[in-house]
Amino acid sequence: MEINIRNIEPSQKEYIEIGCWRVNERVNEIVRFIKLKDGHVEAYKDEKQYRIALSDILYVESVDDKCFVYLTDDCYESRKRLYEFEELLPSENYLRISKSVVVNLMKIEQIRPALNGRFLCRLSNGEDVIVSRKYVPEMKEKLRGDRR
Secondary structure: OOOOOOOOOOOOOOOOOOOOOOOOHHHHHHHHHHHHHHOEEEEEEOOEEEEEEHHHOOEEEEEOOEEEEEOOOOEEEEOOOHHHHHHHOOOOOEEEEEOOEEEEHHHEEEEEEOHHHOEEEEEOOOOEEEEOHHHHHHHHHHHHHOOO
16 A cells, blocks of 8 residues: 655645545545544533544543543543433444443553453553443453454
């Protein structure tokens, strides 16, 4: 595969072009990756609004009817509901792991069994999140399916 990068004028709109014989799963995966890197969500901290890149999100947690977006070293509040994040975030990279948490699978460094059939995920920032028993089979299937 050949990759070409061309500089354009600042006044021009950036674009990505893919040349392929046919659109297959590999091409679709590249497109999903690009869209993920370009996607963002609005969130708030100290009454200021921020644009958070989807790829920077470690996990989203719902606590007392509020949603919080966790990054490596920061936390923001969102006006979206957890189910809206589930719909917004690409299902290839994000997974609901409990009633109140959706995690970015790309930010998991380690998974190990915990008590009562649950699992513990260590994230890239060192933080641990619990995978509820109910969501363990889906997580296993998702991770098994990602090994090609």
